[in-house]
Amino acid sequence: MRKDGEEFIVTPWEVKGKVNYERLVKEFGLTPLNEELYKRLTKLAGDTHKLLRRGIFFAHRDLDWILDMYEKGEKFYLYTGRGPSGHTHLGHMIPWFLTKWLQDRFDAKLYFQMTDDEKFLFKPELTLEKTRKYALDNALDVIALGFSHEKTRIFLDTDYIGVLYKIALGCAKKITFSTVRSVFGLTESSNIGQIFFTCIQAAPAFIESFIRRENVPCLIPLAVDQDPHFRVARDVAPKLGFYKPAIFHSKFLPSLSGAGKMSSSEAMSAIFTIDPPDAVRRKIWNAFTGGRATIAEQKEKGGNPEICPVFYYYAFIFEEDDKFLEERRLRCLSGDLLCGECKEELIGRVIEFLEEHQHKRERARDLLDKFLLKDGQTF
Amino acid sequence: MRKDGEEFIVTPWEVKGKVNYERLVKEFGLTPLNEELYKRLTKLAGDTHKLLRRGIFFAHRDLDWILDMYEKGEKFYLYTGRGPSGHTHLGHMIPWFLTKWLQDRFDAKLYFQMTDDEKFLFKPELTLEKTRKYALDNALDVIALGFSHEKTRIFLDTDYIGVLYKIALGCAKKITFSTVRSVFGLTESSNIGQIFFTCIQAAPAFIESFIRRENVPCLIPLAVDQDPHFRVARDVAPKLGFYKPAIFHSKFLPSLSGAGKMSSSEAMSAIFTIDPPDAVRRKIWNAFTGGRATIAEQKEKGGNPEICPVFYYYAFIFEEDDKFLEERRLRCLSGDLLCGECKEELIGRVIEFLEEHQHKRERARDLLDKFLLKDGQTF
Numbered sequence: 001m002r003k004d005g006e007e008f009i010v011t012p013w014e015v016k017g018k019v020n021y022e023r024l025v026k027e028f029g030l031t032p033l034n035e036e037l038y039k040r041l042t043k044l045a046g047d048t049h050k051l052l053r054r055g056i057f058f059a060h061r062d063l064d065w066i067l068d069m070y071e072k073g074e075k076f077y078l079y080t081g082r083g084p085s086g087h088t089h090l091g092h093m094i095p096w097f098l099t100k101w102l103q104d105r106f107d108a109k110l111y112f113q114m115t116d117d118e119k120f121l122f123k124p125e126l127t128l129e130k131t132r133k134y135a136l137d138n139a140l141d142v143i144a145l146g147f148s149h150e151k152t153r154i155f156l157d158t159d160y161i162g163v164l165y166k167i168a169l170g171c172a173k174k175i176t177f178s179t180v181r182s183v184f185g186l187t188e189s190s191n192i193g194q195i196f197f198t199c200i201q202a203a204p205a206f207i208e209s210f211i212r213r214e215n216v217p218c219l220i221p222l223a224v225d226q227d228p229h230f231r232v233a234r235d236v237a238p239k240l241g242f243y244k245p246a247i248f249h250s251k252f253l254p255s256l257s258g259a260g261k262m263s264s265s266e267a268m269s270a271i272f273t274i275d276p277p278d279a280v281r282r283k284i285w286n287a288f289t290g291g292r293a294t295i296a297e298q299k300e301k302g303g304n305p306e307i308c309p310v311f312y313y314y315a316f317i318f319e320e321d322d323k324f325l326e327e328r329r330l331r332c333l334s335g336d337l338l339c340g341e342c343k344e345e346l347i348g349r350v351i352e353f354l355e356e357h358q359h360k361r362e363r364a365r366d367l368l369d370k371f372l373l374k375d376g377q378t379f
Numbered sequence: 380m381r382k383d384g385e386e387f388i389v390t391p392w393e394v395k396g397k398v399n400y401e402r403l404v405k406e407f408g409l410t411p412l413n414e415e416l417y418k419r420l421t422k423l424a425g426d427t428h429k430l431l432r433r434g435i436f437f438a439h440r441d442l443d444w445i446l447d448m449y450e451k452g453e454k455f456y457l458y459t460g461r462g463p464s465g466h467t468h469l470g471h472m473i474p475w476f477l478t479k480w481l482q483d484r485f486d487a488k489l490y491f492q493m494t495d496d497e498k499f500l501f502k503p504e505l506t507l508e509k510t511r512k513y514a515l516d517n518a519l520d521v522i523a524l525g526f527s528h529e530k531t532r533i534f535l536d537t538d539y540i541g542v543l544y545k546i547a548l549g550c551a552k553k554i555t556f557s558t559v560r561s562v563f564g565l566t567e568s569s570n571i572g573q574i575f576f577t578c579i580q581a582a583p584a585f586i587e588s589f590i591r592r593e594n595v596p597c598l599i600p601l602a603v604d605q606d607p608h609f610r611v612a613r614d615v616a617p618k619l620g621f622y623k624p625a626i627f628h629s630k631f632l633p634s635l636s637g638a639g640k641m642s643s644s645e646a647m648s649a650i651f652t653i654d655p656p657d658a659v660r661r662k663i664w665n666a667f668t669g670g671r672a673t674i675a676e677q678k679e680k681g682g683n684p685e686i687c688p689v690f691y692y693y694a695f696i697f698e699e700d701d702k703f704l705e706e707r708r709l710r711c712l713s714g715d716l717l718c719g720e721c722k723e724e725l726i727g728r729v730i731e732f733l734e735e736h737q738h739k740r741e742r743a744r745d746l747l748d749k750f751l752l753k754d755g756q757t758f
Binding site: 117120121128158159161162165166168169170172173174175176177178180181186187188189190191192193195196198199375376 | 496499500507537538540541544545547548549551552553554555556557559560565566567568569570571572574575577578754755
């Protein structure tokens with residue numbers, strides 16, 4: 001939802017300013033992930049995940065219902081995706097990390113949607129050839145994360161429209177222009193593809209039910225900016241006789257520049273999965289931190305990890321151990337840990353991670369065809 | 380275009396009242412088919428057609444350009460279609476008759492679109508299963524008219540969306556809600572599928588150019604109510620680097636009830652291709668005519684063929700010979716030909732036509748698969 005006149009904006013196509021997640025919960029009408037549900041989820045999963053422990057997946061819709069169904073023997077499938085408007089950066093992968101964990105722990109099928117049509121419609125400069133190229137490139141990052149081929153399929157909307165279109169038509173018939181205007185802030189000058197698009201994004205939330213001709217619960221892990229699509233999809237679901245999809249919302253990996261979420265459009269603010277070590281080094285060295293103006297001042301007053309993207313990089317991805325993370329936080333607060341040391345260590349971890357990821361990414365090229373879902377195929 | 384406060388309405392989804400074709404030409408911005416172009420067309424074709432001679436195909440956009448291109452050796456392809464919301468009636472077939480003639484005379488490929496998606500989106504009561512059923516049923520009528528299999532392909536939008544979608548997206552990116560509101564009278568309460576639909580109808584106008592990756596002229600014979608879609612498509616074409624499609628507009632076969640065009644929604648006003656002889660007899664006997672209140676009065680003052688659907692049935696379909704048609708007109712005007720005789724003769728011709736058509740229709744079932752274009756196939 002666009003928050004006019006306020007200090008932040010969160011829509012599926014724009015995230016700006018410092019996001020106030022508490023307010024987002026209220027304004028989007030989300031349910032915070034409470035201690036009880038966290039415990040239930042991790043108990044059923046058999047273990048936990050840092051993105052859960054640290055409140056990075058912070059809100060949901062009907063996650064409790066998904067677990068009810070799971071306990072009754074009705075297994076859910078997972079659906080997430082990517083808008084392929086450029087190369088993948090680390091921020092894009094946050095929901096994918098948890099999706100992988102959910103797939104492994106709950107033995108869940110995953111539909112991974114590449115919205116090449118969306119990015120073509122919303123970005124004046126992009127052609128369908130370009131969004132296809134990015135989609136196939138981004139798919140390598142998905143595969144590199146180790147998703148099971150048996151349980152995972154990736155599709156480009158323009159490749160899989162033969163299946164998606166009928167489901168999308170059903171949704172479209174129940175959604176008016178008034179709705180997409182108020183939910184997405186679309187206007188009379190929006191193109192008719194943009195207006196139609198939300199039902200293409202809704203379709204995979206119903207695809208298993210549509211194909212199997214019986215209702216199958218669907219859980220969608222996503223970054224919270226994508227929630228509006230599924231608010232609409234959830235409104236439509238009962239009118240079509242489908243279950244409402246459950247949603248699990250993550251926060252955004254902050255921008256290295258310290259303002260808002262990491263963004264593909266500012267190359268220096270984000271680390272891309274294809275970045276070479278020297279780019280990683282340069283970007284992290286140039287990153288905004290919660291540090292003080294001088295070393296002397298920092299040693300005296302301590303830093304502020306709450307506003308520090310470098311700290312969040314550790315918290316979101318690069319520090320598995322909660323104890324070490326807390327130690328880092330306290331050392332920063334006390335002035336014992338200086339930004340230079342903290343950045344240098346992060347640089348090492350990111351370079352190591354990307355080296356391995358880039359290696360897996362290259363191997364993923366040979367697997368790509370096995371993961372891609374084309375028209376006429378079901379999964 | 381909806382003509383508010385006026386006595387007739389012509390939009391792709393509604394035709395009401397007595398259509399004033401002269402005014403339609405002005406308001407839609409069409410070019411009347413003049414004597415010179417008529418002569419040029421029939422000279423190139425090698426013969427003529429009653430729908431041309433009698434002014435039933437009465438207007439066009441760029442038909443002269445299509446002939447220029449043809450003379451330069453750039454052959455055009457044909458595109459027409461049907462919204463499968465019910466069984467085919469004789470009025471639906473008027474553009475198909477001329478399309479067949481154009482295909483034969485100009486050796487032109489034909490793409491025949493069944494807009495099963497459109498009818499689903501615009502008719503609350505229709506499911507996609509029903510519009511598919513009607514589409515496959517209507518296709519039998521198309522095939523029964525004798526279209527060459529080598530040069531003709533029929534597709535349902537939901538079957539062929541894999542090819543159509545990319546073209547439609549290109550169009551959609553150039554069409555705003557404001558445009559579809561002003562051209563089609565869509566509103567904020569319109570569903571987002573209706574808003575998107577015009578680019579699906581536009582797509583086949585560019586399909587040969589899209590597939591061959593070089594511009595191919597396209598001629599679209601249609602009933603004039605469908606013109607608004609192609610006004611939009613023609614605006615978009617140069618922005619996508621395509622030729623503007625040329626359009627050839629027919630009048631509507633009048634309703635047997637005497638008011639407006641023949642309509643599927645009033646069964647008694649239209650003769651369906653599957654009607655048995657007794658239904659034909661009953662419908663024509665009950666038809667409105669240009670006759671007088673009594674036989675005596677008619678013998679004295681004569682009838683009025685100008686307002687008589689029975690006369691138009693002869694003119695549009697059931698009288699090949701201009702001389703006989705003129706004779707019939709004069710005998711009606713003079714009071715020599717009474718409605719009973721005129722109707723009885725028409726009943727005989729319609730029954731004979733339908734008997735043969737229904738026979739061909741049954742044989743068409745075996746050919747259907749050869750004509751249908753599915754995703755992944757090109758033609």
